[in-house]
Amino acid sequence: MTDHSRSATAETPARRELGEDVRRLERPAPEALKHHFTVDVEEYFQVSALEPYAPREKWCEYPSRVEPWTDTLLEMLDETGHSATFFVLGWVAERMPDLVKRIAAGGHEIASHGWGHRRVTELSRDEFRSSVRRSRALLADLVGQDVVGYRAPSFSIVPGLEWTFDILLEEGYTYDSSLLPVRRPGAGYAGIPREAFRITREAGTLLEFPIATWRFMGATIPAGGGAYLRLLPPSLVHAAVGQFERAGSPAMLYIHPWDLDPDQPRFDVPSLTRIRHYGGLARTRARVDRLLREFEFTTIASTLSTHDRGRRRNR
Numbered sequence: 001m002t003d004h005s006r007s008a009t010a011e012t013p014a015r016r017e018l019g020e021d022v023r024r025l026e027r028p029a030p031e032a033l034k035h036h037f038t039v040d041v042e043e044y045f046q047v048s049a050l051e052p053y054a055p056r057e058k059w060c061e062y063p064s065r066v067e068p069w070t071d072t073l074l075e076m077l078d079e080t081g082h083s084a085t086f087f088v089l090g091w092v093a094e095r096m097p098d099l100v101k102r103i104a105a106g107g108h109e110i111a112s113h114g115w116g117h118r119r120v121t122e123l124s125r126d127e128f129r130s131s132v133r134r135s136r137a138l139l140a141d142l143v144g145q146d147v148v149g150y151r152a153p154s155f156s157i158v159p160g161l162e163w164t165f166d167i168l169l170e171e172g173y174t175y176d177s178s179l180l181p182v183r184r185p186g187a188g189y190a191g192i193p194r195e196a197f198r199i200t201r202e203a204g205t206l207l208e209f210p211i212a213t214w215r216f217m218g219a220t221i222p223a224g225g226g227a228y229l230r231l232l233p234p235s236l237v238h239a240a241v242g243q244f245e246r247a248g249s250p251a252m253l254y255i256h257p258w259d260l261d262p263d264q265p266r267f268d269v270p271s272l273t274r275i276r277h278y279g280g281l282a283r284t285r286a287r288v289d290r291l292l293r294e295f296e297f298t299t300i301a302s303t304l305s306t307h308d309r310g311r312r313r314n315r
């Protein structure tokens, strides 16, 4: 038994909170395995860490840069022949509807990143419901397709906020990809499986696709993208994807358009935030390109439909 499966089957408080049925999804045949490359479509000034320096009421005054950098990602995906899942912020979709349509026209999946990028830890249940309902309705309307996936800002579904899964199910979502399986201040959900699994709630069963991590000497290290992709040695991210590949399970990677934008206007932030947010911007594009050339990727929706077909066959 590997470390990997030990971590996935451990009985933890998290497992009890999420329901008894935390089994992993059936694994695809090794030759059919594709990973998930995902993009959180938001502006450089909407990052949670920058909130005190880029107040929400000024968002409309900052120059927008999300469109060209999302287009860059679309070109890179097109060049390497992969499809991806784009978690689009309602705030962005309302202002740039053509961008959302262009992403969908490229054969990619549109999913929701909520409306206004407020951490779930700061929202009431009604505010959370309104954010996921409003963004889903707008996105579905723009692309003429059902929107079934959600990702919270900044890994902010933490232990104690399991009611979010009920609301997602009630609002028509079938999967979530918000959980980071490590504990962090105000973020992360330690003790869950690293691989995709089912969350059983009163409202039904939600599929969860946690952010990729790397297991090393008994520790679980976030390695799924964003700042980790910019700041960690690239070999570590490749090693993490390799671990998932050997386990026969898709790895969940994520990036923001601003992660590739070295010339974005910079806010005067403390040094730690500066490193976390602005470190390595100039090298992200080459790193993403290497990942796209080394591994196979597809949309989460496509993995779900393969999974459903498999289940029907086995009935």
Ligand SMILES: [Zn+2]
Residues within 6 Å of the ligand: 040, 042, 113, 117, 152, 153, 154
């Ligand atoms: Zn975000």
